[in-house]
Amino acid sequence: MELDIIGIALKLWLLNALMINCNSAAISLKDQSPIGGQGLYNASDDVVILNATNFKTNVYGSTRSWLVEFYNSWCGYCYRFAPxxxxxxxxxxxxxxxxxxxAIDCADDDNNPICREYEIMHYPMLKYFSVNAHPPxxxxxxxxxxxxDSVRHxxxxxxETEQQEGRGSTWPNITPYRNVEITDIWRTTSSNVKYFFFIFENTDSPLGTExxxxxxxxxxxxxxxxxxxxELLCVMNKVTKFPTLIAFGRNESQRVVNVRVSSRQGVRRAIKDYVIARGVNIDETIGTTVSHDTAWNAENAHQTTIGAKSLIVKSREEQEEEQRSLKKTDDYLYxxxxxxxxxxxxxxxxxQTKSIDxxxxxxxxxxxxVLAAYFPLRRSNTYLEVIRDVVKSRTTMTGEExxxxxxxTEEEMSPVYSGLPHQWMGCKGSANSYRGYPCGLWTMFHMLTVNFALEPNKVPQADFSQDPAAVLRAMHGYIGTFFGCADxxxxxxxxxxxxxxFDARSRDEAVLWLWRAHNEVNARLSGDATEDPExxxxxxxxxxxxPACRYVNGSWNxxxxxxxxxxxxxxxxxxxxxxxxYDSDVGTINVGNGSRVRLGRLAKEKRTTAFGWDLNVFDISICVVLYVTSAAILVLVCIKFAVKRTKKKSHINLLFKA
Structure with a gap:
């Protein structure tokens, strides 16, 4: 009885302490490198790489505007979008x-607060920051x-909107020319300008600005x-088709310039040829662009074909040939x-979610x-239970909270995890950009559906215990709400x-539903740029x-x-x-309901405290346990004195009545 009271008091105290102190972590976690890898861009690209250190100093107060991709290096769509x-x-x-x-990689732990602050809800997300932008x-x-082309347009x-609203005053003028007279264009034009061009185009065309x-x-x-x-200017210059290019020289009459191809590249080429023919020297590197349209369209067509691919059951011979061509891999759960x-x-x-409500x-x-009930943390699920209970007591919280x-919570109960982060086993890819977290998430939900089916009475008092689709429901909510890859x-x-x-009528049916869904996703992504070649x-x-999972005709058993x-x-x-x-036999303390809190771990690594003491993790764990135990005992002593005082007061009242 006394042990149960101690356990309950300890857990209540821990819950209260975490709710009060969740905004001021005492000991920083070590080795929190991103699981997603090293990012999708490097110094050889024309993309400026931003991070938590240089983001605001570059973007805010800049004389240039910024177009930033917030991405996640494990996100398949981001990987396809990077080229x-x-x-x-x-x-x-x-x-x-x-x-x-x-671009900034939100998979990097250091960048996580930036991505949350800027309300990045999915990946990739593109955000434009104006010239001289400032917080907030x-x-x-x-x-x-x-x-x-769509992104550029x-x-x-x-x-165009920026300049119309008064920003970008140092840019070239990209607003439409509104005067009806063009004979006096030279009055306000720099003396360095030899030729003046007008591009007549449709109102919704980006051609002229580009x-x-x-x-x-x-x-x-x-x-x-x-x-x-x-209309008046078009009529005065006899323009009847768009686009039309008209050139003016300082000492020449206006001329309609022939544009062979009515495209950005075609108009640019026509301007260049026109002035070079008249002796104006132009640096050959200026205005040169490489057209990626053909490559993009070919890639898009390929992706569309793959996306439309249906689940076709292959012949047994095709499957066996496919298997022989693959690198042999293990088939274990790690x-x-x-x-x-x-x-x-x-x-x-x-x-990453700015506000959770x-x-x-x-x-x-x-x-x-679902996690608190069925995730197999080796050192007890109290970590997940505490977080579950805190969240359950709130109606809203921020992502930062x-x-x-x-x-x-992880620090208070350290160690929660068995190994170091970003070390994959069965989900390890042939490169950092492959597999990893998406594979791990699929694996985790398969594990949850199976053990929910195998141990139906493990948590009989849980709110979801009678719902055979409970794990699928949790997965659907998580993927739709928090999973970063929007695509x-x-x-x-x-x-x-x-x-x-949600129509699964049994827990086994839920297991099979997830298996079918996973294979459907595999069929869609087969041959995709994100597929690990190994x-x-x-x-x-x-x-x-x-071998027994397929019938002779190749269909599933x-x-x-x-x-x-x-x-x-x-x-x-x-x-x-x-x-x-890690020592698997380190002691634990009972905190009630069958849960146990680990006392500490023997580890070689050391941490320096704010007081300058060089303590290892075991020392700190012992201190935490002693502190928690002392607080629990103090609570019990207070309860005991309160009970004695109540009894004494009752006894005195009885004496006075007598």
Whole structure:
């Protein structure tokens, strides 16, 4: 009885301490490198790489505007988008005194607060920052569109609006020419200008602005755009088709310049040829752009074909040939993969959301409830239970508050995890940009669905215990709300709706639903640019791992598939490879409800405290336990004295009545 009281008091005290102190973590966590890898851009690209240190000093107060991609290095869509972003940066490099193309990796732990502050809800997200922007400006979202031209056109539209609103006064004039008289254009033109060009175009065309920006560094040229709604000027110059290019020389009459191809490159080439023919020297490197349109369209067509690919059952011979061509891999469930997925989810991904309330809060509660009940943390699930209970007691919280809650709880109960972060086992890719966290998240949810089915009475009092689709419901809420890759999340939600995710009538049916969905995703991504060349997207399980899972005609034997999944993802099958340097027999203390808090760990690493003492993790753990135990005893002593005082008072009252 006394032990139970101590346990309950300890857990209540810990909950209260975490809720009060979640905004001021006492000991910083070590080795919190991003699981996503080293980023998608490097110094050889024309993309400026931003981070938490240089972001605000570059973007705010700048004489240039900034177009920033917020991305995540493990996000498949970001990986596919990166070549296009590099191409855009190269394509408009001559504009870099006006607008800078940049990127910041939100998978990097150090950048996480920046991405949260700027309300990055999915990846990739493009934001435009005006000239001389200052806090609290968070930038304007620029739509990505379907191709590189769409992104550039959206940027051009933004730049035009900026100048019309009074910003960008040092830029070349990209607003439409509104005068009806063009004979006196030289009065306000620099003496260095030899030729003046008018580009007549439709009102919604980005062509004129793009050509002006492409050639604005050539001091001998002045270019203005005239839109088709300036009817009087069009009539006066006998312009009846768009685009039309008219040139003016200082001592020449106006001429209509022949444009062979009515495109940005065609107009630029026509201007260049015209002035060179008249003896004006132009640097050959200025205004030169490489067209990525063909490559982009070919890639897009390829992606569309893959995206439309249906689940076609291959012949047994085709499957066996495919398997022989693949590098042999193991087929195990690793604790490190599960913990790394959980760690990144808790410490990085959820915290990206600026404000968690309403449906987001409900999704988070369901996710945490399932994790607290069925995630196999080796050193007890009290870490998850505490976070679950704190979140359950709140109606709203910020992503930063959740981040501090997760990290503070982890520090208070250290060690929570078995191994070092960003060390994958079964989910390790052939390069840092492959597999990793997305693979780990799939693995984690497979494990949860299977053990929810294998141990239905593990947590009978849980709110979700009677719902066979509880894990799928938690997964659907998490992916739709918190998963950073917008493209991936949208596809999963689409699959969930099409295949009726919540209609699972039994826990085993939920296990099979997730298996089918995973194979559907594999079919869509097979051959994709994000596919690891050494770990092909196959229809799993592979024949070598489960020969009985397919009939002779190649179709699935779902009874055998279910048995395979129940075996592979059960707690008993978890492998602990890669986990070393930790003592599995360190003592624990009971805190009630069958949960236990680990007292500490023996480790070689040391931490220097704020007082300058060189204490190892074991020393700090002992101090924390002694502090917690002392507080619990103090609470019990207070309760005991209060009870005695109450009894004494009652006894005195009885004497007076007598």
């Amino acid at each position: 296009s972003w590099k191409a855009l940066a190269s394509d408009i490099l001559s504009w870099n005194d006006i607008v800078v193309v940049a 400006s968070l930038g304007l979202v620029i739509e990505k569109g379907d191709n590189i 959206n940027l051009v539209s933004r730049l 050509v002006i920006l492409d050639l604005h560094r050539i001091g001998s040229l002045q270019i203005r755009r005239v839109t088709s709604d300036n 604790q490190l993969d599960l913990e790394n997925a959980l760690r990144y989810s808790m410490n990085n991904e959820i915290s 309403g449906e987001k809060m409900e999704a988070l509660r369901k996710y945490l409830a 959740f981040s501090q809650l997760a990290k503070t 991936c999340a949208a596809h999963f939600v689409e699959i969930a709706g099409k295949n009726r995710i 770990h092909k997207k196959i229809q799993y399980p592979a024949a070598e791992h489960c 779902e009874e055998e598939v279910l048995q395979y999944l129940r075996t592979k993802y059960s707690y008993n099958s978890i492998k602990y490879d890669g986990i070393s340097g």
